[in-house]
Amino acid sequence: MHQRLKQAVGQGLVVLNIFVGFLLLFSDRLVLPYWLQPIGRMHLMLLHFPLVLLGIAAWWPLFGFRNDPGRSEGFLRFGKIMWLAGTWLAGITVVMGLFLSREDGYAGDALYWHRWTGASLFFAASALCLLSGEILYRRVYSTIVAISITGLLLLTGHFGATLTHGEGFILQPVAQNINGKPVSIDQAVVYTDVIQPILDRKCVTCHNQNKFKGELLLTDSLGLLAGGKSGPLFIPGNGAASLMLERIHLPIEQEKHMPPEGNAQLTSAEIALLSLWVEHGSGFNKKLITLPEDDTFRIMAASYFLPVIDSAYLYDFSAAEEGLIAKLNTQDRNISHLSKNSPALEVSIYRRDGYGVKQLEDLGEIRRQVVALKLNKLPVGDEDLHVIGRFENLRRLELNFSNVSDRGLRSLTGLKQLRTLSLSGTKVTFEGLKDIVPAFGRLQTVTAWNTALSAEDLSRLRQVFPGIDFVGGSGSDGMGMLTLNPPQVRNSTLVFRDTVDVQLGHPVPGVEIRYTLDGSTPDSQRSALFKQAIKLTSNARIMARAFKSGWYGSDTVQYDFLKNGIVPDSLRLLFPLNNVHLAAGPQTFFDAKLGVFGANNPAWANFWAGARKYDMGLICFFKRPVLLSAFGLHYMVEEENGIHPPEVIEVWGGEDEQRLNRIATIRPERPVKKEKLLKIAEASFNPRLVSCLKILAKPPLDRKSQKPRLILVDEMFLN
Numbered sequence: 001m002h003q004r005l006k007q008a009v010g011q012g013l014v015v016l017n018i019f020v021g022f023l024l025l026f027s028d029r030l031v032l033p034y035w036l037q038p039i040g041r042m043h044l045m046l047l048h049f050p051l052v053l054l055g056i057a058a059w060w061p062l063f064g065f066r067n068d069p070g071r072s073e074g075f076l077r078f079g080k081i082m083w084l085a086g087t088w089l090a091g092i093t094v095v096m097g098l099f100l101s102r103e104d105g106y107a108g109d110a111l112y113w114h115r116w117t118g119a120s121l122f123f124a125a126s127a128l129c130l131l132s133g134e135i136l137y138r139r140v141y142s143t144i145v146a147i148s149i150t151g152l153l154l155l156t157g158h159f160g161a162t163l164t165h166g167e168g169f170i171l172q173p174v175a176q177n178i179n180g181k182p183v184s185i186d187q188a189v190v191y192t193d194v195i196q197p198i199l200d201r202k203c204v205t206c207h208n209q210n211k212f213k214g215e216l217l218l219t220d221s222l223g224l225l226a227g228g229k230s231g232p233l234f235i236p237g238n239g240a241a242s243l244m245l246e247r248i249h250l251p252i253e254q255e256k257h258m259p260p261e262g263n264a265q266l267t268s269a270e271i272a273l274l275s276l277w278v279e280h281g282s283g284f285n286k287k288l289i290t291l292p293e294d295d296t297f298r299i300m301a302a303s304y305f306l307p308v309i310d311s312a313y314l315y316d317f318s319a320a321e322e323g324l325i326a327k328l329n330t331q332d333r334n335i336s337h338l339s340k341n342s343p344a345l346e347v348s349i350y351r352r353d354g355y356g357v358k359q360l361e362d363l364g365e366i367r368r369q370v371v372a373l374k375l376n377k378l379p380v381g382d383e384d385l386h387v388i389g390r391f392e393n394l395r396r397l398e399l400n401f402s403n404v405s406d407r408g409l410r411s412l413t414g415l416k417q418l419r420t421l422s423l424s425g426t427k428v429t430f431e432g433l434k435d436i437v438p439a440f441g442r443l444q445t446v447t448a449w450n451t452a453l454s455a456e457d458l459s460r461l462r463q464v465f466p467g468i469d470f471v472g473g474s475g476s477d478g479m480g481m482l483t484l485n486p487p488q489v490r491n492s493t494l495v496f497r498d499t500v501d502v503q504l505g506h507p508v509p510g511v512e513i514r515y516t517l518d519g520s521t522p523d524s525q526r527s528a529l530f531k532q533a534i535k536l537t538s539n540a541r542i543m544a545r546a547f548k549s550g551w552y553g554s555d556t557v558q559y560d561f562l563k564n565g566i567v568p569d570s571l572r573l574l575f576p577l578n579n580v581h582l583a584a585g586p587q588t589f590f591d592a593k594l595g596v597f598g599a600n601n602p603a604w605a606n607f608w609a610g611a612r613k614y615d616m617g618l619i620c621f622f623k624r625p626v627l628l629s630a631f632g633l634h635y636m637v638e639e640e641n642g643i644h645p646p647e648v649i650e651v652w653g654g655e656d657e658q659r660l661n662r663i664a665t666i667r668p669e670r671p672v673k674k675e676k677l678l679k680i681a682e683a684s685f686n687p688r689l690v691s692c693l694k695i696l697a698k699p700p701l702d703r704k705s706q707k708p709r710l711i712l713v714d715e716m717f718l719n
Helices: 002-025 034-041 048-063 073-100 109-130 133-137 139-165 172-179 190-202 221-226 243-249 268-279 296-304 322-328 358-366 382-388 406-412 430-439 455-464 585-590
Strands: 333-337 345-349 370-374 396-398 420-422 445-449 469-473 500-502 512-516 534-536 540-547 557-563 570-573 609-611 616-638 648-656 659-666 676-698 711-718
Touching (some): 190 221, 190 296, 268 296, 345 358, 358 382, 382 406, 406 430, 430 445, 455 469, 557 676, 557 711, 570 585, 585 711, 616 648, 659 676, 676 711
Parallel strands (some): 396 420, 445 469
Antiparallel strands (some): 540 557, 609 711, 648 676
16 A cells, blocks of 8 residues: 555646646746736745745755664655655645746746746656655755755745745845935935835735736836726826826725735825925936925935934034932023933033032033033123033033123133134133134134124134134124013923913023913013912913013914813824824824924824825713713814814714714814914813713815815823
8 A cells, every 4th residue: 555655646746747847838828817826925924834845855864874874664754754745735836836927917037937947846846756765864965955956945935935025135234334324415316215115015026027916017117107907106296186196095905995904004194295396296317305394295205314414413422310410400500401302412501690610510410411501691700711621522602791700711722623713702812812722623613793893803714714614793783682582381281170370480490471361462661470379270372472681572372271160081183194194093182282283293194183185083982971061172273284174073972872962063264374273173062961972073175175174183182
């Protein structure tokens, strides 16, 4: 019986070889019936098994030469089984692969070589399998067989990976690390450095010279413009009518969704960039830096590139301990990080009658981290500049209206990193600056308003030092006073439950903070004076300014405090949010995190949930009925960047989702001009008990194109 089975397996293997040879010879004429196509597609499921089995079989005899040249019968039998199983599976896989290659979308050199290396591997394995077992267990022959079979396995796998994942797939990470120099934002080209890399990562796998799915080639701009079997891929300036965007936005379970289910999907950011590129006109040569600074595409794409960083902002020192910074912060001296996560520090000292050189000396432990020092309107003398001269990494020094003179400035010549020196209202002269300026190797700006320098002196300095900007003039230029910073709110959040005590503050001692609650601009006389706290029990907009004698009043700052007395127990979105503005999903609307304006802020999408294609719909559930009498919705208006108020907001309430009645309809005001606002849409109604709430906010339609516009919401309020 054993002998008959062995003979049948061998004869079957010969028949399989003949069949594979026949398919290879006539593969170009092969037409598959539909019921055979699933067998071809199983090629990808089966291909790993023969690779592993043939690898084991090829190297198995070499293990026998270590200790037991004679080898046991079990050892030989296992090797033979591996050869037979691996060869049969290899043959079946080759047949499936030949069937699969007859489907549309497969062509090119990679297919040709994958076909023939795979078939060669099968033929070689068959020949070795049918040979006498002894020849495989001679050391020299075994080594040659192992190396040859391994080489064929690697070649077959390489061409298969190229066919499936594109040219150079295996070594792509290494090649990118060696050859790919990061591009800075000022060099980046919109198509070459933003769009094509997205296509390379997510689309070229199926749309390359070797795997020509849908007769579409996405390896370069020519293929993109040519389109595929279904026609043009996109219409410049018309995303809604572009096939590429239509396929991308289809539900993933649909057959025509791209990329296909199971492949790496486009991220929401990648979809947004492709959509914006099409809407912008699909240019191929435009530089990213030529787009407006507030352009959404530019802001989103900027994270892909190295920023253009002035060497003045590159720091080679570590951060100071936060505990030490907190200890050195006093009522008269403010120390803060120049930016988030930066080791660089900015120091401002305020009170004139409390100033002493010790306030500078106390900073010795953090002098390496201090890059900006502001000592305006303080009695800083020439002797104090010896201490300042030790701040080796100082980039900006402000000594406006201090007591320094030419003699003291010589103590600063060791500040080789200094870029900006402000000396307005001091005793500096033309001769003093002419002598001292060459010592600062990187100085870029000298400010000298209200000094002895005449217009002719400034002109001569500009001629002598053409690389430095000398700014100055007489007291009539209005530089004798400095402008205060706006007041700061010290509450941790602007959303409150029942009541809130608003805390306002300012780093400059002796400042008066004036505020209004009616939306008007505060003045220094009639507006309410902030003392300890502003108690609020309902939504309020606080407008505040800072004032102090001898200073210009600050700009007006606006803070919206919003009451949210009722929070749902659970939430569910009715429709998908806009792909670019997902924020925290349904939790966005009740997480007490208010967003800032859009396109001028790199983190603009973090807190804003958006809707455009669908209504913004939310279901709120309450475990116990709640008494509801007011609703509010906080939204953004930024028309220049395509962000508009909702057309209409509907609030529905009831016992459950199937029994809801409309309880409020809000139609937000249309902007009268291009405005940039954060607004609240509110509605009050007769108190009612609800266990379920449905909120719908409908995007407005563009009057010309009748396409929906974008709406952004960051918080909703129930009271």
